[in-house]
Amino acid sequence: MENKQEPTEILNAKLLQALVKGENKVFRKTFLNMHFYDQAQFYLALTDEQRHLLYHILDPHEVGDFFDTIEDDLPEMTELLAEMDPQYAAELLNSMFDDNAADILEHLPKEDVDHYLSLMDKADAIQLRKLLHYDTETAGGIMTTNFVSLRADLTVGQALAELKREADEAETIYYVYLVDADRYLVGVITLRDLIITDNHTKLAEVMTPNVITASVHDEQADVAQKIRDYDFIALPVVDDAQKLVGIITVDDVIEVIDDEAQSDYSGLAGVDVDDVSENPFKAASKRLPWLITLLFLGMSTATLINHYESLLSEASILAVFISLITGTAGNAGTQSLAVAVRRLALSNDDKPKLLRLIGSEILTGLVTGVVTGLTITLIVGIWKQNFVLGLTIGLAMTAAITVANLAGSLIPMLMDKLGFDPAVASGPFITTLSDLTSVLIYFSIAQIFLHAFLN
Amino acid sequence: MENKQEPTEILNAKLLQALVKGENKVFRKTFLNMHFYDQAQFYLALTDEQRHLLYHILDPHEVGDFFDTIEDDLPEMTELLAEMDPQYAAELLNSMFDDNAADILEHLPKEDVDHYLSLMDKADAIQLRKLLHYDTETAGGIMTTNFVSLRADLTVGQALAELKREADEAETIYYVYLVDADRYLVGVITLRDLIITDNHTKLAEVMTPNVITASVHDEQADVAQKIRDYDFIALPVVDDAQKLVGIITVDDVIEVIDDEAQSDYSGLAGVDVDDVSENPFKAASKRLPWLITLLFLGMSTATLINHYESLLSEASILAVFISLITGTAGNAGTQSLAVAVRRLALSNDDKPKLLRLIGSEILTGLVTGVVTGLTITLIVGIWKQNFVLGLTIGLAMTAAITVANLAGSLIPMLMDKLGFDPAVASGPFITTLSDLTSVLIYFSIAQIFLHAFLN
The missing domain is CATH 1.10.357.20 (SLC41 divalent cation transporters, integral membrane domain)
Structure with missing residues (x-):
């Protein structure tokens, strides 16, 4: 096999060498071939100086890709943003899935949030500001607006073509939500079903009409339970007017389940075990x-x-x-x-x-x-x-x-x-x-x- | 909207009426339109007699579909199997995803397991027996063999055609694992990538070659951590010879995380909180x-x-x-x-x-x-x-x-x-x-x- 995996330590040592020696092409090629999570682990082990070198080699979107996998470690995240050029940081936040970007922004002082949002694409900034509005532990607080919704009167073939265009922006394309002209949710279809259905069939004929949803105000623990019960990969979220406004993906649900378990454990012990400071x-x-x-x-x-x-x-x-x-x-x-x-x-x-x-x-x-x-x-x-x-x-x-x-x-x-x-x-x-x-x-x-x- | 959702209680009452009155066609139409989890909830609320009526209306595969969502409640599961005709029960187990079927079989006496396996399709029985061999809390113990693996030398178009054929049997088709002639894992490609790539491209050109894997002997907690870290929907499992033998899906990982949290909590409290008997x-x-x-x-x-x-x-x-x-x-x-x-x-x-x-x-x-x-x-x-x-x-x-x-x-x-x-x-x-x-x-x-x- 040509593509045998190199041990992580050796790979990381090589990468670090390329970074500090300014071999930018080598660095980019190797780094961008790694899994986002591994990229993040490499990045988090760098010194201040080395991180600044990295910001010059990678564009904000490339950094945003791996920031999406580490947004849970919030205290560090805000410090990292602060060391970047504000425009760079704003573009990075803009390129992240908006639920993750919102999680970071929630922990920043109000003036920093306003500053970053002012440097962003306007439509995205409005979207993010809406997300920041919801309570953190509700469905609205953990949902993403990076989902795919299509009109139910399309055919399967048209839907697949549309998916190709939107795939890059969406957090998942495995569930496609179907809406009517007023953005009311009328059905859902999985990519699995799209793949096995004839291209000329109308979505409305093959969709699941009884969509299980969450309200923006639902508690995150209840949302997590729903996704667990139904073995979903994502759950759509509707606002008070019953319009589709976001989705919650299974990776966020895992965080919720873990958070709730930690807080129960901490409660029973009478100490916050999430903060295991060694000082x-x-x-x-x-x-x-x-x-x-x-x-x-x-x-x-x-x-x-x-x-x-x-x-x-x-x-x-x-x-x-x-x-x-x-x-x-x-x-x-x-x-x-x-x-x-x-x-x-x-x-x-x-x-x-x-x-x-x-x-x-x-x-x-x-x-x-x-x-x-x-x-x-x-x-x-x-x-x-x-x-x-x-x-x-x-x-x-x-x-x-x-x-x-x-x-x-x-x-x-x-x-x-x-x-x-x-x-x-x-x-x-x-x-x-x-x-x-x-x-x-x-x-x-x-x-x-x-x-x-x-x- | 025609497809407005009926309140669950009314729907369930209607269904129950259809079941006991023998309106089999009405029952089948309504029941099979429900989500598997809702089907399971309806089923679990039935009396012994009503369940026997249901076994006559639904075939074992239809029952297996919703059994896949409730296999965690093991003590009940084995009693439910015992009340069915053995051939019916065997077919039901055969139609379930094999990790779920194995979870149920693990809790049966050896002679019952042998009996059910003898009534099954031979190849499936061998597969199941292999799964039963692994320790329950290891990757081997929680993996499923219902995954899609293709040869890396196919084109994207060929792969999509193959997926259509295999979609029904697989627990997920969102990750497609690519193997060489000897079943060594050489890459992975997501359905998302398949959708956005030109049909004539070879899989080997667009696959991710560095596949993150688990070994059959890995502890379930470590596997769960890996899937969380990388935000995967599934993780491939290899045997000692490094050959691909199964996958672990994110819904199983949620169960693992919850199990581990419950056991930590129970440990701290000095009582098994999983068994909240009211007696x-x-x-x-x-x-x-x-x-x-x-x-x-x-x-x-x-x-x-x-x-x-x-x-x-x-x-x-x-x-x-x-x-x-x-x-x-x-x-x-x-x-x-x-x-x-x-x-x-x-x-x-x-x-x-x-x-x-x-x-x-x-x-x-x-x-x-x-x-x-x-x-x-x-x-x-x-x-x-x-x-x-x-x-x-x-x-x-x-x-x-x-x-x-x-x-x-x-x-x-x-x-x-x-x-x-x-x-x-x-x-x-x-x-x-x-x-x-x-x-x-x-x-x-x-x-x-x-x-x-x-x-």
Whole structure:
């Protein structure tokens, strides 16, 4: 084989040499033959000086091609734009798919956005400004306007000819959306179907008329779910007047699914795992707000224990089991929280379902509580040769776990009702809260049985 | 518009009526016009009897079409197959994309698999048996063999003609893989490029020769990352001899990304959130193993506190801060764990990076520990009018947080090294472990300062 793949490192070293030695022709030939993603990786590894050399060898459209694959890394992107000639940067943004360009512009100061837009092709600038108008986490915020729409009264042959002309501008040509004279969406046809259909057939005869769509205001998570359910490569987006205004492609949906998963994970952990800075001060500054907030919540537990000091000095054995009870209830609460967050993500917010969820969590809490409580009753009873003490600990454990389970499911549901993301109710929050309830339960029960187990 | 969409409920009610009244023609016309996913939803809502009626109206290929969209719900799938005539079920499996059919077969007892395969077309059965051979979470386990590969010496026109013939069998025709006489992959061309290229051009002249591939043994998470990075719709898979054996499509990648995210989330929570059973006994049985295991780990903390009983009876004030210190350290450990798991997922397992991660986590732990420690020193000092006690609690807090942070990052790394999924190191495990270390640190420091703060 002539076209054997060279190992990336060797290829990159050769490329770098060509770049710094000013062998522009060699550089262009090799570089432009690479996949956009690999181009981007090479580019991102360059020094400031080397990047400036590259801007002189490649035109903004060629840079835009690989910028389309790395637009997710936003903080870097804006710095990179700033180092370019503004006209160059504007043309680069103009040549990108407009959803990606909008993602970058969203993170720039308003005056920079205005400046870049003023340097662009007017029609494109208007298009981009419209996209910037939508909330980032809605269908409007993630859609692209680089799609192909044709009139349904064309024939398959005419459609294929039109596709050839528009292929370069469109983010995908695999789905072709069909509209009437007023830009109302009337059907969709895949390129697959176009290929296998006779050229003289009218599109209207072979199109799928029931088009699944999203509204510009739909939440991105719902859009992602739709594309997953139907195994689509793209989903058309309509505005309030039901006119076709954009499409969302499957690669954007993957980003959405990943973002949502990261934010759920971060929520449960009580720390933003998307920002994995290695600078200890920066990392600490991300974690401290939750830690200190929860420290104050933890202080109320300490105050509560302090309130029971006379009980503790009378029966210092009670101190031995504080962390066991709070810890186990906290673990159960975390489990319950995670299940509730997951269920809320799956359910469609209908009331009977939510009430059933609470009921089921209370029962699950009771079952796990009773089993764990019986276990600890036996352990403590045998260890301390005191089954009344064992029973006290066991009862407290059962009650503490049941309450923690209830809190773990009630709190995310409450947040959901109040319009917050339920995933923000973090595991650390639930465990710290359940420390408080567990201690209250523990000492209340201990007080009742005090004289029984001290004898 | 004639083709206005009917609300789903009304449409489904009409369909159901047609089904039970035996209006087979009406049923077929309406049903087969729906999207496969909507067909599947209708089907899944039917009773046993109604499903049997449907099997008589639709042929196995028509049922296979919508089974392709719901193959992820595996437990149900196998029961549904069992209720069909075996020959019907075999034909249904045969008509599905083979990665989906393999997913279902993997969950059947061996004798059922053999039986279904014996009823199938021989060539297809051999193909399926090969797929079943691969590990489920590898490229081989998720790939399909329903792809289009052509000889690179064809012209574009010949390729398009060939595509028309093969379109019906292939899972995607948007990427066409080009092979030489020995089935070695030599290039790829998109349908987009085929459409815009002159019919007489040879494929070899316009194909992309550097094909990004996966090996059959690659882990599914790595494959997913590749498809995400390059924004591909499909990725070709080669065997050990570098021959093209399958492709992985983007819809499968979405499932993989979602699976991995769910398993990370479940790991952190210490409960499998994928199984959100509402039956309290079933749900409890999923949660109890972790809870009881951790109960025993928690017992060692209780034993440790018991060991310090004389210290506690001398200074019962110490009991007041047990849950505050263990709780806060546990929260810090959970944060650290989540960051470490995320970093491990992103990193490529090179040693210097991991050592740097540990170093950075120790420093982050120290910074958060010192800030939290100072805060609690002040609070306790003012509350109890005893700054020596405050300093004791503060010092213990600082040390406990630093150790918890270290544990939170070391343990997932250790699991990774030992070949386990680092995400299995759950938040509850880290908090329970850190309870033990925190109590040890707390009482050791308290013992040193005991006489200072008691005066």
